Amino acid sequence: MQHIIDRFVKYITIDTQSDPNNPNFPSTEKQWDLANVLFKELKDIGMENVTLDDNCYIMATLPSNVDYKVPTIGFIAHIDTSPDYTGTNVKPQFHPNYNGEDIVLNKEENIVLSPSYFDDLLLYKGQTLITTDGTTLLGADDKAGIAEIVSAMEYLIQHPEIKHGEIRIGFTPDEEVGKGAHMFDVDKFGAEWAYTMDGSQVGELEYENFNAAGATVTINGKIVHPGYAKGKMINSMLIANEFIAALPQNEIPQETTGYEGFFHLHAMNGEVEKTVLEYIIRDHDMELYQGRKAQFQKIANDLNEKLGNNLIEVEINDQYFNMREKIEPVMHIVDIAEEAMKNVGVTPLIKAIRGGTDGSQLSYKGLPCPNIFAGGHNFHGRYEYIAAESLQLATDVIVNIAQLTAKKYK
Known part of the structure; x- marks a missing residue:
């Protein structure tokens, strides 16, 4: 040996x-x-x-x-x-x-x-x-x-x-x-x-193994002087918080096992004008996997409708099956x-x-x-x-x- x-x-x-x-x-x-x-x-x-x-x-x-x-x-x-x-x-x-x-x-x-x-x-x-x-x-x-x-x-x-x-x-x-x-x-x-x-x-x-996708969420804000921001500033980091909170809070890696899928936020970088969230999306079942991707996109669509101006952009790419x-x-x-x-x-x-x-x-x-x-x-x-x-x-x-x-x- x-x-x-x-x-x-x-x-x-x-x-x-x-x-x-x-x-x-x-x-x-x-x-x-x-x-x-x-x-x-x-x-x-x-x-x-x-x-x-x-x-x-x-x-x-x-x-x-x-x-x-x-x-x-x-x-x-x-x-x-x-x-x-x-x-x-x-x-x-x-x-x-x-x-x-x-x-x-x-x-x-x-x-x-x-x-x-x-x-x-x-x-x-x-x-x-x-x-x-x-x-x-x-x-x-x-x-x-x-x-x-x-x-x-x-x-x-x-x-x-x-x-x-x-x-x-x-x-x-x-x-x-x-x-x-x-x-x-x-x-x-x-x-x-x-x-x-x-x-x-x-x-x-x-x-x-998992069906797998990588997803990037880009949130665009608007910076103005904080003392005169009433009705003008759009803080992309706060919108990012809304996006994160809208996903199922228990469907994350540390709360799942076996055949349970998840959304995993593995990187984030933000300022008032722009925040980028990097996710991976995983599920063993293909139907559930497709549903997760659709759910992810719907959250962005709903927030865009609520906030106006199409502030949130989502890109989802399949990685493997x-x-x-x-x-x-x-x-x-x-x-x-x-x-x-x-x-x-x-x-x-x-x-x-x-x-x-x-x-x-x-x-x-x-x-x-x-x-x-x-x-x-x-x-x-x-x-x-x-x-x-x-x-x-x-x-x-x-x-x-x-x-x-x-x-x-x-």
């Missing part, structure tokens, strides 16, 4: 944070740093047809070692880390035989990872936890997935007695800013189906993953993603792509962690999926 831990640490100490405000592809030059490392490493372990294209997509092939036709399958992970929190100068800390108590990440800043707040920690008692030092994210999202895929391919190369069909692997940039699948060449990848290794808790197996529609016709690919987990002693936890993955967009591009656990928790922040044992379990699942697929088509 030390080999995969060392590989994971090598990846997380390379800063690959993406940038949502840069239209370039990839959005940050530093993503190339890990891409170039992976390009060489895949060649070194014996992968074939290793490519790194102009958009920072890495693909490689493990040829079939059976003499009958097996569908080509794929495994995919992303190289970037979230722009929500710094990934510069990551210093992982190791906690062997975790005892279920608080972990002091940073004594000087009194940053503590506690099971009283993050109760999932207790799932990993007795295991070796890898955490941050409290000043950066860890990068298990999704460098754990990369480490697991590379390690599984290396294991299959070193153990030719394990029979498998052709396997394609792909590593994408800019997943965290919603562009991970935009330039992905499905035809070039050439797999019949694939799995993203980008889930969290051990056992997660997901083939449903629920991949369930594309996975259900080929549910055998989920069944294979479920069986593989059971074969390595993992209890499958089949649930809907309260978010999205590259797999969602890839499924709509013709590559059905359920999501499998990578093992990390508390993504996108200083409290991120992973159990070393989870890295090995996910690697074992990949190997078993490859083996099972070959058996089923013999």
